[in-house]
Amino acid sequence: MTGSTQDYAPHPHIGGRDAALRALSAWRGSAPGAPRVVVLTGGSGSGRSRLLTGFLMLCDPEYRKRLPLDEMDPSTVPPDLPAPAVPTAEGLTAAQLLWLLADHYELDAGSTEDVFAELAALAEPVTVVVPDVDRAGPVRATGEPARVVREVLAPLAATGTVRLLTEVPRPLVAELTSGLPSGTVRVIDLDEPEWADPEGLVLHAQAALNPEFGAPELPFTVDPAVRLALGAAIGRRAGSPLVVQLAVNGILMAPEGFDPADERHLPTSVGEALDLHAGRLGADPQTLRLLLAPLALAESDGMPVGLWARLVSAVAGRDMSQALADGMLLAGPFVQPREEEAADTEEGPRMSLGLLHPAVGDEIRAGLPSVRAAQTQVAMALLEAVPEQDWSKADPYVRDHIAGHTLEAGLLPQLLTDPGLFVHADPVPLRAAVEAVPASELGAPARTYLRTAPVLTRTQPPTLLRAALLETAFVEDGLPEYADAIHQRLGLELPWRTLWSLPVPGISAVTVGSLPHPDGTATPVAVLVVPAGTPGARPVGGPGEDSRAAVLVHGLVGPGDLGDVDPALIVRPSEEQRAAAPLGLSRGADYLRVWARADQEVVAALISDTPFTAADLSPDGILLLATERGAKALRIRAADPGIAS
Template sequence: MSGAAGIGGGPRRYLIAAVVADYPKNREWNRPDLVQARDRVVDLFTGSLGYRLHDPLPLSPTRQQLTEALRAFCRSPERREDDLLTLYLSCHGEILDDGEEHVLLTADSDPEDLVGTALPTAELTRAMLRDTNIRKVMLLLDACYISQGGNQLAAAALERLGATWGRSSGSGLVVVSSAQPHQPATAGLFPKLLGDAVTDLSVAGHGPGTLSVNAIVQHMNGAEDRPGNQRIGLAMVGLDGEPPTFFPNPRHHVQLNEVDLALQQAAAFDEQDQRRETELTSRLLVRAMGYQVEPGDDNTAPAWWFSGRHKALQDLAAWLNAPAGGEESACRVVTAAPGSGKTAILGLIAALSHPERRLTVPTSSLDLPQDLIAPGSVDVAVYAQRLTDTEILEAIAAAARLRTGSVGELLDALVHRERPLTVLIDALDEAATPHTLCATVLRPLIEHARGRIRLLLGTRPYLLPRLGIDPADRGQAIDLDSDRYADHEALTTYTARTLLQARSTSPYRERPQTVRPVARAVAAAAGKSFLIARITAGTLAAFPTIPDFDDPAWQASLPRHAGDAMREDLHRRLRDQAERATDLLLPLAYAQGQGLPWEDIWAPLASEISGRTRTDDDLLWLRRVAGSYVVEATENDRSAYRLYHEAMAEYLREDTDDRGVHAAYVRVLTDRVPYRGDGTRDWSRAHPYTLAHLAHHAARAGLLDQVLADSEHLVHAEPRGLTPHLHHARDDAARLAAAVYRTSLHLHDEATPGQRREVLALDAARAGARRLHHDLAHRIAPGTWAPIWATGSTFNPALRDTLTGHAGVVHSVACTVLDGGPVAVTGSWDRTVRVWDLTTGLPVGKPLTGHTGPVVAVVCT
């Protein structure tokens, strides 16, 4: 049973491993090699996976011994509902003459009477699940033709699981089987494929705490040494999406993901808190520390390389530590060109403000006062990259433990706080819609703060006017590129540190007297960009020779733009392999969320985009030679990989067919959705990245219509990843599906896939969307209500259409009733207000004109 069982109050993990290697009644069935296969499984589960072995069986058990041992274990009063049981069973399996029932051949099976002596595979389910406390079971079945048995197990479990559906959340059965029906299993191969998948970096890196069963099975089926006639099957019952955590991640290492153990073991955060913690550790803190270490270089380690910026830090600290006053103290914006270190400063402030994280910051070596930033000065740190306006507003509200739907509601709710809510938001320019975020969320918060909220923002300069801030106003704008805040000495020091420490083989370690002159030249060429200096110094540290730093020609050749520095680094260090690296990095430039999963997606996507075959071996090579370009984060308990800086992504996207890249995303993500037995795709087992971001890529590729055509994608897709793109639907069927989805939009976000399917089926019936209704209704579980016909006023035909007419960005929307009918009132950057009939989708009357500026708020009365 599990050595890590119950640690920290988590589930206990148990393993029972059984093989039938000896058949007294038919020696031709003997399989002595199964003993070694069992040992391999036991070593895997009791070693890196932390299970504890329960070993109640002889080497080759009889039918009675096997079922009674399982029954006794599962019925023990020691069992708890959160226990996880994994059963590995390897033996002969046969299909009886009627072709419908699969049986397992135990030690007492008689070849002359299989009906009476063999163990029906479905009886395993009954032995373990009927009238026991066990709720979560994974069966690893390694036998000939076992997938038919696996399917029967799934069916047999339905009745038992259905009886406890509402009583025990998360109940379910996972069956991983070594072959599809009519495929004989190769002895000993299943344990090898399983062990390879669990230990392979492509399944998950260091971040996730658990491994995905889907990802493991996909890796096993993609193995080169798997015979073409043997395929690994996966069946799940009583589960939507990922099964319970049967596979702890053996590579999970908090230091490698920049997360302190103390924080990982703290009290459980809600979903918003977890996301903010991920952003802090994988984005803000990584930039604040500033270190550059290539993966695999065991002689270097993550460290704080932050340098200088004392004037900017002092001014920001004075504002943060001072009591909140009126409107003049509501906002500070850190701004500069890309690569100048905005995120590094904000990340350092976030770390110093964090009650636990501040203890990890070496303030003395950074030459900073220990009390520069008071603990708790920042209530929440948000990294806005690719977040919608709604998501950012919700993040702010969650920090105050509020649920609000508008800026006004948030400000009203903050009146009762004893002190103002202080929110740090970085990368405004990388948000999903930067202009509306600034104009309709942040600017109203700034202008109407009245001591209730303070915002510390990071953005490129072009957004300052949208925030109502004059770039020349030193009181609010901290321009890191200005004479007041630029710190050339800090840039030189950071460059010198990179030359010395980026690689253990750096030649500058042997000749330290050359470090400063080379660093000064690199910093001069980089101007005010720490990113350019970082890349260039890393390139120089990788070469065994030191340039003539007094040579004007060499100085003139140094990169002065981030793209040039990246191009120079790749081509100089990798030479003819630079194209290989670019092929692998390009998909990351288009990744959404926390980044692109490795698993069975990154390499195939690189191949699809480039037209050249790229494999996991290429990705391992990339980590060795250019790992500093890539950062690992965690999303949905899966590893995700992204580029270190958005400027790198901008360089890679230059002269690239954006539409073609997004189309490649759609093809690869869709192709990796598993199939059901009826030939349709099983979206419940799609990768979380696919469910969250397929619609984004499809909309930009002009392929959203084909995505909306699959009703099961509507059921399982993350609503927040799908909803913003519905207006891109073009053909009639897709627009109708989008309208049906919008009808009960307020319900989808909190609903389970099963509940969402029922709601969509009802709305499709109301809308007269017959095909969509049929596709949804016939997949509703037996015993659950399924609408046959429906009427009602909830569905609105206007939801099929996009309301077009404004000549600028729409900043505000309000809904009311006019002459007994529903209307929407919208305000826009084009200085007009328009009224729309929501029944027809047509404008009501002429636009209302007269405003001398953008209309950013609309209220109906």
């Protein structure tokens, strides 16, 4: 028997799993013969997350003080050690997860390879627990769990100074464990007889039916003998903690006519739980599955209730309003409502709806004739839900997650032509979705977005600053029509307008100036110090002098051809003119700030994914700057701070 014995109290959160807890405790305490790497797996809904959560309670020096350790089997309680590092993979990319770990250990690493090298060089072993690998990534269809295993967990498992415990889906176990020396790794598969916990399932069901723990008072819950017998039957048939939970939820939500003595009404799988519940309510099981389909296809943890109702009919291909009228009674055992922040156009919190467990979604998706076709219907409905096709007015779920739906529908490249989406969508899921599309299928605007995305995701700027950064990027990439669209269509007052961009590498210095003309007028110019041999540049120095630099003169306001200009004719602003200008400039290694002299307020703050090599500011507010990629000029508008790259 692998459950708790009569001599010891079970873990209060887990209610069993003693065999697995013994193995995990031996790993945590580095017991003789214990492996360095433990991989926890099992089918979806097998309880691996619950087990890991309960074990981590025992590993936390403060939390374990709340547990009845003296009443528990000592072999299931790990030694009192400092808490391990627990970087959860949920919602993160492989790179984000790795850098989260590097930050935890304060590693001085400049690349992913450096992270593993520095961990391997540590004088003392470190203990790392990585949960929720199956939920890795901001977008479902990008396959991030496999990438996390390949790029993070497998190298960690191969690093001798790392004691690793991780929870991964069964299909990824072989990739993680292959190549590790014998005795290094132990796989705990909760569906295997060695680790199964039938007694724990019975205890789980009996507790869930008990009014003392929140169950409603019903004939089969208030009678102890009936309750215990029913719980034993549910646990015996269920096979997993999730099926126990779904069985109890269904019975308690629709108890009318339920016969606790008839085990035919007790499910053995998630699919049976769906069908039996629909049958008890006299509903078509397919109707229940259609109600849950949008949630099974959803990105993140769910979607607003109003949007869910709209998508039910879209996926079904017919009006489902009648089914939706009684939908919560039918769908209730399988969903989880939650409050979330209201959209900009709403007051107070709003209700969101998600599935109780990803395994319910797996069952629903497996029953769809075509997931791609269903996602196409969802994507079309989401697009129709954007008011006036104005992404600033779109529901946050639509705005931030339509890319994930269109990716799985095979339609994302067609969506990536709207600068409004680039500006208003959350850059983390949008970047992940765009990166999953083959480069050959991306148009020029999408490639510009992808180039800019690292700065967007790293700095997380607000909408106005994303717009400014993208406006500059479109000019740099020769897409002025998209830059103009940001200014004209989106109704945003950006902190600058990018006047031009010149892709000249190797610029070491820049200055603004003016080129006088005989009629008394002058043309504002940009003077760029560039490598010798740069087309159009005039060498520095006289004949016979060895110089590696040259000077390139460019119009400051526009790209007009100035011809072969003698730099000696250019007049630089005087110190008095600069001091009297309304704007000032300060510079660091990777940032520039333009500030108003009148009140010292920053009006534009620029950062770059490549170092700034030079910068200058004209008295009338045109910022000339250079990076490794080239030079550009921005006309600064004295307004809110902004970011550009």
